[in-house]
Amino acid sequence: MDFSGKVAVVTGGANGIGRAVSLGFARQGAKVVVVDRDAEAGAAVAAEIGRAAIFRAADVTRSADVQAYVQAALDSFGRIDCFHNNAGIEGKVAPTAEYDEAVFDAVMGVNVKGVFLGLRHVLPVMIRQRGGAVVNTASIAGMIGTAGMPAYVASKHAVMGLTKVAAGEVGPLGVRVNAICPGPIATRMVQDIARQVSPNNPEGLEARYAGSIPLRRYGTAEEVANLVLFLCSDLAGNITGAQYAIDGGRTAA
Numbered sequence: 001m002d003f004s005g006k007v008a009v010v011t012g013g014a015n016g017i018g019r020a021v022s023l024g025f026a027r028q029g030a031k032v033v034v035v036d037r038d039a040e041a042g043a044a045v046a047a048e049i050g051r052a053a054i055f056r057a058a059d060v061t062r063s064a065d066v067q068a069y070v071q072a073a074l075d076s077f078g079r080i081d082c083f084h085n086n087a088g089i090e091g092k093v094a095p096t097a098e099y100d101e102a103v104f105d106a107v108m109g110v111n112v113k114g115v116f117l118g119l120r121h122v123l124p125v126m127i128r129q130r131g132g133a134v135v136n137t138a139s140i141a142g143m144i145g146t147a148g149m150p151a152y153v154a155s156k157h158a159v160m161g162l163t164k165v166a167a168g169e170v171g172p173l174g175v176r177v178n179a180i181c182p183g184p185i186a187t188r189m190v191q192d193i194a195r196q197v198s199p200n201n202p203e204g205l206e207a208r209y210a211g212s213i214p215l216r217r218y219g220t221a222e223e224v225a226n227l228v229l230f231l232c233s234d235l236a237g238n239i240t241g242a243q244y245a246i247d248g249g250r251t252a253a
C-alpha cells in the first residue's frame with residue numbers, strides 16, 4: 001500500500017487506534033493531519049512523524065473546530081484523500097433503566113454528531129476532487145447489543161447508518177465510505193470499561209472476556225490500522241458502504 005502523494009486526516013489521532021493509523025499512514029508515505037482534543041498526545045504523534053504531519057487540536061462535536069481542521073489540511077497539504085473518522089468515547093457502563101441523560105448526550109455528541117460533522121465537512125472536499133476514501137470507526141457495538149452500554153451501542157449503530165447513507169450519496173462521485181467494527185482492542189478505552197464493570201479485578205474480567213473470543217485475545221491498534229489503510233487504498237477500489245468486523249471472531253461464534 002503506497003500512500004505517497006496522498007493526504008490523510010485522522011480524528012482521535014492522538015491515542016489508541018487513531019495513533020496507530022496516523023503512524024501507519026505516515027509509514028506508507030502519506031502526509032498526515034492528526035486531529036484530537038488531547039493536545040499534548042496529539043502534538044507528540046505529529047512530532048514522532050516529523051515534517052509529513054501536522055497536529056490540529058479540535059473537539060469533533062464543534063462545527064467550527066471541524067471546519068478548522070479541514071481548512072488546515074487544505075492549507076498545509078492541498079487535498080484530503082483519506083479520512084479516518086475515528087474519535088469516540090465509551091461513556092458510563094450502566095443499565096438503560098438507570099442511564100444518566102447527560103452521559104447519553106455526551107456519547108451521542110462525540111460518536112454520532114462528531115462523525116456526522118466530519119462527513120459534512122470532508123465529503124465536499126472529496127466530491128470536488130472526484131475521489132477519496134472515508135473509514136468511519138463503528139464497533140461490534142454497531143452490530144450487536146451489549147448490556148450496560150445503551151448510549152455507546154446506539155451511537156455505533158448510528159455510525160453504520162451514516163456510513164450507508166453517505167456511501168450511496170457519494171459513490172457516483174468517486175468517493176468511498178466504509179465502516180470498521182473492532183471488537184475489544186487493547187487501548188485505554190477497553191481498560192476503562194473493564195475498570196467500570198469490575199473495579200476490583202479489571203484484568204480478570206479482560207482475561208475472561210478474551211476467553212470468549214475465538215482467537216482468545218484482544219486485538220491491537222496496529223491490526224486495526226492495517227484494515228483502515230487497506231480500506232483507504234486502491235486495493236479496496238470496489239468496496240464501499242461495507243462494514244468490516246475486526247474482532248477475533250467474536251461476532252461470528
Ligand code: NAD
Nearest residue numbers: 012015016017037038059060087088139182184185187189
Ligand atoms: P482512545 O480513548 O485511546 O482514543 C480515542 C481518542 O479520541 C482520544 O485520543 C481522545 O482524546 C479522542 N477524542 C475523544 N473525544 C474527542 C472529541 N470530542 N474531539 C476530539 N477528539 C476526541 O480509544 P480507542 O480505543 O483508540 O478508540 C478509537 C475509536 O475506536 C473510538 O471511536 C472507539 O469507540 C472505537 N472502538 C474502540 C474499541 C476498543 O476496544 N478499543 C472497539 C471498538 C471501537
